[in-house]
Amino acid sequence: MSNSTKHMKTSLKTYREAINEALHQEMERDPTVIVLGEEVSGGAGGNGQDDAYGGVFGVTKGLQPKYSRDRVIDTPISESAIVGAAIGAANTGLRPVAELMFFDFIGVCFDQIFNQAAKFRYMFGGKSITPVVIRGTVGGGWRAGAQHSNMLHPVVTHIPGLKVVMPSNAYDAKGLMVRAIRDNDPVLFLEHKIMYDNACEVPDELYEIPFGEAAFPRQGTDVTIVAISNMVTKAIEAADILAKEGISCDVIDPRTVSPLDEESILESVEVTGRLVIVDEANERCSLAADISSIVAEKGFHSLKAPIRKVTAPHTPVPFAPELEDAYIPSTAKVIAAVREVLGA
């Protein structure tokens, strides 16, 4: 927990609850915040219960009964229309939070994101702002197969004009969501679907976590481990196991991958001289490759060993549990990579 929130009253909240609370409190504070997407409330036009889903993972539950269907809008299955409307509304006075149920669905509406939202501020000479948040679930582990399990953050991180947020715990999720809603640029807020039930102490009141500032869940001096999203959990597990053997790992969670806290990574590598990057995305042209190149260019003289990347292989996400488990980087692979850079 950062210094600025230390005085705040906290309670145990899941990742799901933390995001939900951020949305509740920001909608309360700012009447221009709206939520829209497929099943964000659920049951529209039906004969059953109102607010039947609250999002397929329950993240937006309870918003609609409180703020009405005027501000919590169930949409048809039309991703281009959802995201486009959110972006256009952001250009004209609202602060929409649009949901892409599964971030894989970005394929249906990518033009609105990369050709439209991402470019407006620059292309229009700084005269346009696009304060939109596009939420989406990412990652594997649910046996959801090739079209519902991708980690596509490298694709959007590549694009100038987009901010990309990837919280790894409930505390960060709330503070980053608040920051995202208040930000004047398009923010892609990527929630790893395997983490929704993970809980930690989270302040009850509103707070922001700035973009571009990494967190340091474990501090150490032998090896730097940079991990993204759910991989932070595995990096911490690996660090704790290795600590018992006297190997000291410095685990860095960038929290936002665009902007990226390069400085913290370089400072850590200056101390450790060894870098392992853990990311669930495919390796080529990825964030892991990007961080590796930054350190190779700017931290070359600190390095005592080649950089190691622990990523998914260059395949779509397989369905069968045995294959998916082999696909997603494991704690054992992180440990093996740490040993390798140590020459152990």
Place this chain on the structure above:
Amino acid sequence: MTYSKDFLLRAYRTMKTIREFEERCVSEFMGGNIPGFVHVSNGQEAIAVAACIDLDDKDIIGSTHRGHGHCIAKGCDVIGMMKEIMGRATGLCKGKGGSMHIADIDKGMLGANAIVGGGPPLVNGAALTAKTLKTGKVAISFNGDGSANQGTVMEAQNLAVVLQLPHIFMFENNGYAEGTAAKYGLGCDSLTERNAGFGMPAVCVNGLDFFETYEAMKEAIERARNGGGPTAIEAMCVRFDGHFIGDPQLYRGENEVEDARAKQDCLKIFRTRVKKEKWLTDKEMNAIDAEVMALIEQAVSEGLAAPHPNPETDLLSDVYISY
């Protein structure tokens, strides 16, 4: 229209196979034998069978996330399907696809699709192949009332008209796009009127009635095979299960599902009709029921006994390049 006994027995057998396959998927999923997200189509069997019964392996279909019934109706191996859904190495897609990505190209089954609206543009491609190579084959995309609202589907509809492609757009309107009522998501009063607005023949049928759906389909297929271009059929139906297995279905009214099972069961409607017409007897259909039950039992037992994929050899296979 008159129907041969063989045709009627095949129609019933296929519908019953889908029903039992889907019901068994629910229980096997609940028992932990099927991983992932699974969307079953029980209640909608008549449409899948009516749409596919006159097709051969060279006619193409493109399916949805709710695709098991379409697979079975198109002739995919039921045992291979169960193995696939269980994630086994000898499944139709070697366990790499699963329920939402099941396909069998040899049977003209281009694939289930986990992206709503992902299929129809591809099915246009299959129809374009048929038109270009003058094969006389047709292509059918299955859609829901939900995917009707995707731009990809509407673009595909317009292109099919522009190019006069042999593509039949089958819209299974089961009343719900996930948990949102069709009448909420469809801004228009009638999807069929919207479909007609694209400039193609468009009809609405009772999708619980195999015969009504079949006759509309037969006309559409003949038109497509004869160069008459696309058709849209909206088939009204009922989903007996949730959007996915395990869906609490809070969005449905009290007793809605129970009532549908009692009064809107396309298999019961089929049986009533064929007995009334004296086309088939209970004895004949009961015999099929027993054979179908045995087949599903065999599919599950072979599925459970089938080998799991081996990450050492299977994770990196069927990729055009490995790094």
